[in-house]
Every structure is written in structure tokens, then in C-alpha cells.
Amino acid sequence: MQKNALKKSFISHKWYILLGAVLLITALCLFLVFKQNKKDGKYVKVEQDGKVVGSYPLDEDGRYEFTNFYGSNTLIIQDGKAYVTESTCSDHTCEKMGKVYRQGEMIICIPHKLFITVTGDSKKGGYDGISG
Numbered sequence: 001m002q003k004n005a006l007k008k009s010f011i012s013h014k015w016y017i018l019l020g021a022v023l024l025i026t027a028l029c030l031f032l033v034f035k036q037n038k039k040d041g042k043y044v045k046v047e048q049d050g051k052v053v054g055s056y057p058l059d060e061d062g063r064y065e066f067t068n069f070y071g072s073n074t075l076i077i078q079d080g081k082a083y084v085t086e087s088t089c090s091d092h093t094c095e096k097m098g099k100v101y102r103q104g105e106m107i108i109c110i111p112h113k114l115f116i117t118v119t120g121d122s123k124k125g126g127y128d129g130i131s132g
């Protein structure tokens with residue numbers, strides 16, 4: 001009885017190793033695919049409170065301020081990279097997120113509900129331009 005139980009646990013242990021290996025390979029594949037997709041972006045899309053408030057070309061240096069009910073953030077675009085400074089949010093995580101420039105990279109300011117995403121094209125993301 002005891003011997004049987006031991007054998008059983010050994011088999012399940014082997015299964016765990018196999019499962020682990022499969023998961024590792026899957027993760028590795030996903031990582032490689034993800035990495036390949038990481039091309040340099042062309043625009044940054046800014047969403048606040050679920051609404052797109054702007055889209056700016058990464059190849060044009062600029063300084064944009066976003067102020068709403070929650071507070072304000074300043075978005076800087078310089079040398080093809082975008083980053084946030086002078087945020088009035090409580091945690092300043094957005095300022096610490098550094099510079100983004102590859103497609104899919106994001107800067108998120110949770111207290112201000114601000115999402116800045118690097119995109120490959122200004123039209124991507126399911127909206128047609130912006131007025132103003």
C-alpha cells in the first residue's frame with residue numbers, strides 16, 4: 001500500500017516536470033513572438049477616463065498637458081521617445097515608468113486614469129482622428 005502510494009506520487013511528480021517543461025516552452029514561444037512584434041512606434045495615443053484625448057507623432061518633439069478632474073500630467077516627446085513628467089498624481093508611478101517608444105509600450109497613471117500607448121499608426125486603435 002505504502003509502496004503503491006510512493007510510486008503514484010513519483011508518476012505525478014514526473015507529470016509536473018513535463019507540464020512545467022511544456023509551460024516553459026509555451027512561455028518562451030510567446031515571449032519570442034511578442035519580442036518580434038515590438039517594432040518602433042510612430043505615434044502615442046493618449047486616453048483619459050476611457051476616451052481618446054490625443055494622438056501625437058513620436059518624430060516630433062513636443063510637450064502636451066493633460067488636465068482633468070483628477071489632476072494633470074505633462075507628456076514629453078523627445079528624440080522619438082515619450083515620457084511623463086510633472087504629474088500631480090499621488091504615486092508618481094507614471095513618471096517612473098521611463099521612456100516608451102516601442103509599439104504596445106504604455107505609461108499608465110492610475111490615479112488620473114491616464115493611458116499613454118505607443119502605436120504604429122495614428123489610425124490604429126479603432127477611432128478616426130481627433131478634433132482639436
Ligand SMILES: [Zn+2]
Nearest residue numbers: 087089094109
Ligand atoms: Zn501618475
